[in-house]
Amino acid sequence: MRQKVMFVMLALAMILLVRNLYTISMLPDEVNQGQIFRIIFFHLPAAIAAMLGSAVALVASVMFLWKRNFKYDALAVAVTEVGLAFLAVNLVTGSIWAHVIWGVWWAWDPRLTSALICWILYAGYLILRQSLEEPTQRATFAAVYSIFAFTDVPIVYFSIRWWRTIHPQPVFFSKNGSFPPDWSRALLINMVAIFLLYALLTMVRLRQEQTQREIDYLRRTVHAI
Amino acid sequence: MRFIRQVMVITAKDLRAEMRTKEAINASFAFAIVVLLILSFAFEPTEDTTREISGGLLWIVFLFAGTLILNRSFARELPNDCLDALIAAPVPGAALFLGKGLANFVLIFAVEIVALPVFGIFYNVRWARQFWALILVMVLGTWGLTAIGTVFGALTVNIRLREVMLPLLVYPIMIPILLGAMKLSTELVAGQPISGDLMVWLKLLFGFDIIFTALSLVLMDTVLLG
Numbered sequence: 462m463r464q465k466v467m468f469v470m471l472a473l474a475m476i477l478l479v480r481n482l483y484t485i486s487m488l489p490d491e492v493n494q495g496q497i498f499r500i501i502f503f504h505l506p507a508a509i510a511a512m513l514g515s516a517v518a519l520v521a522s523v524m525f526l527w528k529r530n531f532k533y534d535a536l537a538v539a540v541t542e543v544g545l546a547f548l549a550v551n552l553v554t555g556s557i558w559a560h561v562i563w564g565v566w567w568a569w570d571p572r573l574t575s576a577l578i579c580w581i582l583y584a585g586y587l588i589l590r591q592s593l594e595e596p597t598q599r600a601t602f603a604a605v606y607s608i609f610a611f612t613d614v615p616i617v618y619f620s621i622r623w624w625r626t627i628h629p630q631p632v633f634f635s636k637n638g639s640f641p642p643d644w645s646r647a648l649l650i651n652m653v654a655i656f657l658l659y660a661l662l663t664m665v666r667l668r669q670e671q672t673q674r675e676i677d678y679l680r681r682t683v684h685a686i
Numbered sequence: 687m688r689f690i691r692q693v694m695v696i697t698a699k700d701l702r703a704e705m706r707t708k709e710a711i712n713a714s715f716a717f718a719i720v721v722l723l724i725l726s727f728a729f730e731p732t733e734d735t736t737r738e739i740s741g742g743l744l745w746i747v748f749l750f751a752g753t754l755i756l757n758r759s760f761a762r763e764l765p766n767d768c769l770d771a772l773i774a775a776p777v778p779g780a781a782l783f784l785g786k787g788l789a790n791f792v793l794i795f796a797v798e799i800v801a802l803p804v805f806g807i808f809y810n811v812r813w814a815r816q817f818w819a820l821i822l823v824m825v826l827g828t829w830g831l832t833a834i835g836t837v838f839g840a841l842t843v844n845i846r847l848r849e850v851m852l853p854l855l856v857y858p859i860m861i862p863i864l865l866g867a868m869k870l871s872t873e874l875v876a877g878q879p880i881s882g883d884l885m886v887w888l889k890l891l892f893g894f895d896i897i898f899t900a901l902s903l904v905l906m907d908t909v910l911l912g
Binding site for chain 1: 834837841844845846847851854855858859861862894897898901905908909912
């Protein structure tokens, strides 16, 4: 059943993405930026997906500390790992865009810096997990770290509104957004596709984690005999 | 009342242990001087441009020196299984956190207070023009570093490569604190009062001190028993 759901999700995400590639390529160039503006159709959904992922990781971590069920720990790892990959997509696409528009690969702007901080924070989460052997201790400490790390995420979200920044202002969900309706539609569809992909990869990783635990359990049983 | 007494007992115990050996505080202060010396090669120490980044330099020194003290805080409890005794003692984790945290704060602040004039002499900076405001920023900044450092000191104490893991894990989490402290210190060392735009940074510092302290108080039990 679960496998079927995953295949359906994969197919749906692929159809949406391919269809959207066509739509996006048919859009006219943006007046000031030319071709490169199309990167936003991947840059923004990746960022939002990663940010939602960090929220899910927070909830899963709190739930683990509360219920002590390893299901939540597996969810936290899965969502963090995939989120890290999506944040990397966000940083890399942003960097490519900056190279074309600003003429530099990187600017130490609040928005960019805080996104990079988030990436390093959640990379630290994975390093912490790697250095702990005992499953209960690993899950507990990782959950504590994840809760602390999450305090940084709101800064990323608000930095663009609080501090003066050279990063473009939000075009979505804000009053002075200037996105034409058909662009917004393309962006929304892309967002759905990328969220599907995120959920799918998380499910794959989740299953891996569960299999790993089963193997550990069997190995321990064998040793006991 | 009982809680406050428990906190004070742990703080006094830690400070007494440190005062008898002086191992962490001496090493930390010596390290601060070494870092100040090395940073002087990276920048022309007496130029005006260096003064513009003085707050940053100062907090890098404080951070590195503080890490040594934070690393020792729980590692000191490992010989003779003192840590197990502390956890088994009828003291809540929150009291243990506050006790250890206060002791760490006193030690790190002592190193900072001594390192500050040395910094002023080496880098030819008249740092005392906004003395009390600078002290306020140092207290807020140092408490933020200490709160996070104390919890993660407890978390990393049994991990392989403890000395590396602590800074690796806590420096990114400390960034909001360091950012605020660096921005404010640079202006204060240059003689500017805290006003206008700078208030945002002070609020940031306050806000994160409260968030991190609250999180630490809640999660300390989990870390100790995990």
